[in-house]
């Protein structure tokens with residue numbers, strides 16, 4: 001299709017593009033499910049034998065060859081038990097390598113059909129345990145073949161309303177949330193494909209980590225983002241101090257921002273003189289008050305209300321001018337002429353720009369942070385010490401600035417790019433004209449696109465609007481996710497928030513703005529909250545938006561961290577809050593966690609390398625550079641994850657055999673082996689430090705050790721020494 005090139009009529013070309021697009025996404029889906037395409041078989045009393053796989057396939061006679069795992073008939077594969085067999089007599093897990101079956105694993109659910117042989121060879125858990133023991137690749141895998149019943153309930157829960165999934169580390173919250181996205185898109189394709197699904201994760205490394213799961217489940221129209229990336233055009237690269245993050249995440253900031261906007265709509269005390277050749281006009285207090293009131297009453301955002309303000313003021317000035325040049329009574333036409341002349345006068349333009357400037361959220365916020373005077377006024381509700389925390393001259397954006405930019409954008413409204421570019425106020429008129437022309441043009445294109453679709457019978461496959469965009473040359477490959485990413489006011493069909501305990505109240509406002517239907521999945525663990533602005537309870541977070549209308553599911557089984565490691569982590573959890581309960585691990589690793597002197601770190605990393613798999617060294621933020629250098633010197637290829645580094649850096653860390661990072665960047669990830677450096681410094685580095693330590697200790701799937709110079713706290717003191725390291729190091 002593509003090789004045919006751009007020839008023929010407009011209609012031919014659009015047909016070709018439509019088909020090419022359709023085939024390309026079909027191909028992408030087929031490639032993505034290649035590994036483990038068919039993984040299960042159900043022997044069903046009524047339906048006969050069904051094969052379950054990553055997508056549905058039929059043969060030329062429309063006979064079902066493979067059932068999509070998300071289809072209702074596939075549900076017994078995950079839910080049937082001997083007590084409630086759901087019509088299934090046998091469930092079989094298939095393990096494949098390429099296209100060859102290398103193992104099978106049966107659950108017989110109809111006990112009457114069990115033979116003695118069956119009894120001897122069956123082990124229903126084998127598939128799950130085999131999956132869990134596999135070595136980590138640095139990327140998350142899908143778990144369609146081994147989804148557990150409590151997870152299946154979450155995945156297939158109703159689309160509407162807010163579902164909270166609370167679960168300890170390693171209980172599969174992330175992987176379940178991703179499968180839920182795939183399930184919802186499959187079941188509610190029509191509603192969700194157009195609006196898209198947004199998945200928010202804690203950091204860029206994490207997004208890299210999960211990125212591959214969704215396409216391999218057969219879905220490509222999902223946007224993965226962090227809160228720091230939510231505001232188009234701004235990239236958060238700096239890390240905020242905990243106390244500043246807590247303040248910027250506080251709801252009191254809504255009033256600070258609102259006041260900062262109002263403060264820029266100025267009414268100076270003294271009248272403003274405008275020398276205009278023969279006459280001098282004066283902008284006085286009453287004119288200004290009237291113009292400002294009109295603009296405020298228009299209830300438009302700042303940048304749009306500016307037009308009302310400007311028009312009112314120019315009218316008043318035009319009348320004044322008419323009086324001054326001796327024209328007594330003037331009619332509307334005269335007034336309009338005078339007004340338009342005034343509009344282009346440089347002194348008038350300059351005055352209007354001072355009185356009611358066009359503002360971008362970036363300019364507003366930097367202007368606020370950069371001026372003690374502005375802060376004192378706009379943030380008068382904060383204490384002087386708090387105001388001092390907000391002071392900053394320029395500098396890079398942080399994750400906690402992004403929700404504030406979003407808040408400001410809501411109050412300021414858009415400025416059209418044309419206005420941004422134009423230096424003159426007349427751009428307002430030009431803009432309106434251009435908008436009308438553009439609107440007419442777009443209408444014509446839409447009508448044409450509809451005709452094409454009807455003629456070619458393709459209307460089911462492609463919306464007219466998308467086709468019209470394509471004809472306008474707005475990127476043939478813009479998926480829903482890409483269009484949504486570029487549009488701050490995009491309303492998603494469903495929003496999934498992972499590690500949701502980390503979001504500040506201000507971040508929740510930004511998220512809720514993107515999900516007016518409140519169809520959401522909120523996934524997290526209150527016990528792991530590390531951010532000073534993060535959540536202490538789900539009710540505190542959600543009640544302001546959906547009081548009494550959210551439901552909660554709990555995941556209780558830890559599939560990542562072996563029993564021996566979890567026992568240590570649980571002791572730390574008890575220091576966070578004795579009432580919190582750690583999840584139950586399903587397997588034993590056989591390796592006891594150890595402790596060793598900090599000086600032995602480099603040698604220990606080398607020793608771990610010998611064991612194989614992915615290794616992480618999780619360190620206190622203050623020691624990242626120093627310890628990172630030590631490890632890098634000892635192990636070529638080791639990567640240090642700098643806070644705020646981009647997605648590419650995250651990928652590099654995941655692919656490296658050894659990665660050194662702070663807790664914030666380890667959130668949500670897992671490794672075969674983890675070494676935690678100076679655990680008590682991690683626990684002391686912020687008010688939520690003990691939760692951070694709990695997160696660090698629960699990242700390993702096989703082996704865990706701590707290295708330290710400072711004395712260990714009670715929770716870790718009993719750890720045995722490393723078998724090969726003398727107590728005083730190498």
Ligand SMILES: Nc1ncnc2c1ncn2[C@@H]1O[C@H](COP(=O)(O)OP(=O)(O)OP(=O)(O)O)[C@@H](O)[C@H]1O
Nearest residue numbers: 143146147148169170171172173174175559560668
């Ligand atoms: N049903 C399952 N079958 C196979 N593997 C599973 C299953 N459920 C979870 N896992 C595995 O357990 C590990 C932990 O899952 P996941 O990262 O989703 O947990 P989490 O609850 O988000 O953890 P955390 O809160 O610590 O970030 C992953 O490797 C995941 O693939």
